[in-house]
Amino acid sequence: MIITIPWLKEHLKTNLGESEIVNQLTNIGLEVERITERQDKSKNFKIAKILKAEKHPNADKLKVCEVDIGDEKIAKVICGASNAREGLVTIYAPPGAVIPKTKLELKISKIRGVESNGMLCSESELNLSNESEGIIELKNKESQIGKNYFKSKTEKTIDISITPNRGDCLGIRGIARDLSSSGAGKLIPLKKKKIKQSFKHLIKTSIRKDRNQGCLSFGSCYIKGITNKESPEWLKNKLISLGLKPISAVVDITNYVMFDLNRPLHSYDADKIDSEIIIRDAKEGEEFEALDGKNYKLKKGMCVIADKSSVLGLGGIIGGTKTSTELDTKNIILEAAYFSPSSIRKTARDLSLDTDAKYRFERGIDPESISEGLEIATGLILSICGGHASKFMITGQSYRKNNFLKFDIDKFEKLIGISIGLTEAQKILVSLGFKCKKSKNELKIEIPSWRPDIKQDVDIIEELIRIKGFNKIELIEPERNRKKDTLNFKQKLFHLSQRSLASKGYLETVTWSFTDSKIDKQFSKGEKEIFIFNPISADLNVLRRSIFSNLSTHLKKNQDRGYEDISLFEIGPTFFGKNPGDQQVVLGAMKSGKIGRKSWIDQERNVDVFDIKGDVLKTLIELGLDENDLFVSEKTKDCYHPGRSGSITLKSEKGATLAYFGEIHPAIIKKIDFKQQNIFGLEIFLKNIPEPKKKNRLTKKIFKASDFQKSERDFAFIIDKIFKIGLLEKIIKEIDFSLIQDVNTFDVYEGENIPKDKKSVAINVTLQAADKTLSEKDIDQICKKIVEVVKEKTGATIRS
């Protein structure tokens, strides 16, 4: 809502200056968003003197003038005026100036082959008079050459953000009322001139009894014999000051009353109405051409103002071209009505229409303002356009009883924390237009018709504290008292996993929860896509089903910028359905490029699947899982390289999936067109990490360390190529938990000297007993057992 201080002061008697008013507006909840100074174009016009006036070489009636425009500058201007002559002091408009009469901006141009820098002006061109013969002749202004001709006047507009509950402040008077209540001044009573209403209304109007009729009340006045014309300066200036375009007196008056009093009005050319006015439901598919020049197809349930033959307007939203008021209109119907906010809102939304009237009606107009609006607007029309007004005709609900509320004053203190006196409360409410009666501890309050937002006690409390001032509320120091854990188990995991992965060299990123369906499909085959009905763009049209969808896009962007050895991760939701809760938290990471690129000391190498495997295992261990519970298998997903990826399940292959990891599928890498194609990913599913039943300290084994010497033995097995080494290690470990402390594979070899379907595996076994130092004999015994068991379970032989 835009206001100007002079206009505000027509309703508010105040000694406050602009900045105090602006502060006060913000303090009472009418937040000032912007103060704009309107550019004053008139300062362009300068007093100038013609130094030389010569005949144009190519035109008889034109002159080429050299003009002194001050600051020792000379402008060459082509002028057609007969009085342009040497020594004349006149008004010069430079290029860029907008000529008030024509509203055209001056440009440097060639006139018949000679360049003209600006223009010398006539009175008519400056809207000073109708005198268009010759340019202005200024007398006794020689000393002011170069100065502005017009006194510069700057007008500021104040843009106030009106919250949706305060429809009543969508008129300048409403804002003045709020300000007066806060002590910023006095509300000036409305001046009402009695209008002469000499005849009976000439057109029958009726509200048809439709289901959910959107129009509750329709008032109108027939005004005949008017002369519609350009509005007088004061009215035009008012509309211009709010950034509106003046159209004609009748239209301007309806707009003026709307912005002044928050009372939307509409005028119809009465001669174009077919017999009568009927307010009714639109017929399905009925068409109507609105004043915005567009054709609208209407639906049943939309409230229209119609005559016998067609639709004249969408009630409370926009008028139609059929009965629009033009400069030659002689007889009009002036309308002031009340439409239900929900009906207005529904119609406007269905048709994607937004108008000043719609904005006001959907927030609730004062239903009691119908006759007042008609009176004021009719008065203005009669005085500007002449004519004769009929008696008003108001159909539908003409009277509405105000709502009452009994308010217990103690409720204020209970909610706000400070008290308010009955008298103070009454004063505030009365100044806002409420009527109040005191009794004991209570106020009996009558709510004014323009405040549909006030319904219950809290609404009254808000009015009171808003005007009293939020700064009066005393703050109460918070108690520092923690009775419950701040985070639950899953939240702790979230927090820990972020820092765990970051500590392994990954950069955390946050990306949209939605993504490009084309990319998402790559990572989530066979799952149903979750479309967004109104996406922000076509390539952000689905909720992501994989944490990789966005990570991969961003990894590519970084690669394209030249950053190839990069590790990124994100922790956030992925979705598996469109219902609330069909989502899970996934910790996802991507790692690409090389390790030790161009190192002076190490051989550079590609990142590989065992790098990502190390990261995923260490992260899971840091999240509290026991290393022995992490079961690694080659079970994988489609988005990974089938041979270089795997999963980690809890305890056994059948356990819950804790993570996937591995090389991203080469087909996807090709499709996304990565510059650096060595890319690995990991996904950890936090929901599958079980919450321990007891604290770690309670389940930890008693500390026992053997004081006896440990021994190590190396084995080289020849084993089937396809045999999983993880299983081989497990088999060895299980041979004797008390003696075998560690099993570690340190070499795998395939090739020369080894049969084609076999591989050689070198394994180091650490042996230690709790009760003695192992003798050679003991060691030989267990080694023999290892060889035997391995042979029996895997068919492996010792390499000789």
Add this chain to the structure above:
Amino acid sequence: MSDLDKINSIFNAKIDSVKTKIDLQNIKTEFFGKNGQITQQFKKLGSLDQNKRKEFASNLNKIKDDLTTQIEQKNLEIENFEINEKLKNEKVDITLPARTYQKGKIHPVSQVIDEITSIFSELGFTVAEGPDVETEYNNFTALNTPEDHPARDMHDTFYLEKNKKLLLRTHTSPVQIRAMLSGKPPFKIIVPGRTYRCDSDQTHAPMFHQLEGLHIDKKITMGHLKGCLDYFIKEFFEVKNIKMRFRPSHFPFTEPSAEVDIGYKIENEKIVIGEGDKWLEILGCGMVHPNVLINAKVNPKKYQGFAFGMGIDRLAMLKYGINDLRAFFETDFRWLNHFGFDPLDVPTNYRGLSK
């Protein structure tokens, strides 16, 4: 001069010129070897008469001990010298690059969520969460924003279906409803999370982060709200004093409603929070509307309290001098490195929120 004195002076003359272990070994052999000078003297012992033998033996042992110590000392000297000589040749250029390592970073949004959580944890708030996809009812209707309410226009909503029943939550407030429906009062929660609006330009992103706060009990007033937020803002910005104002506003789910502005100024092109004559809006708050309590099955005659909501990204921008919201979500390696936080830099109340 006795034989022993002679041996002693010969030894002293020789030991000084010893430079290597070989020299030392030679001396050792010369004096203590099979035919060494000291050994020879011991051999003499048997031929001496009893009277002289005792004295001689004592002197001889003294000299033997003395020379042995000197040899040991010399040995240490030589070893030291040799190590030092060896180390001289082992010098590397320590300014050469170390083996490469990657520095991981925590995103500013995560860091700021941890900071905020740490502050509210002190006051006894617990963290609650809710789904990103919400029902139209939880996101709007239950929060006292019926379908024909113009306040819905303030939220440009992403919908999942044409019938607009399912949507991406436009704020974290629906978690108020979920939390209250699934428990019994009192409630004291904060809710950080992703929120979505169909809006994208220089200062708006289609996804951003909000933090909701809710405190419902029997006697919670607007004075508590003011105290809580005053405490939070000072803690978060790590300043003792801060200019702050509560300004009346409107949210359908709170009444009275307020927006909170903090004072700031620009100094050397940098924003200084807490002082100055400019105002910056940082959060919205108010007393929970009785209609919301009723919708959440809480008796408004018995319970009341406050709620607030703040933009996490915006708070991060203000505190850490980040001026482009869009960059938060663009995953630029350079940006993440520049604005990200070390993973060990965990905000805590005893160590301080930030380095």
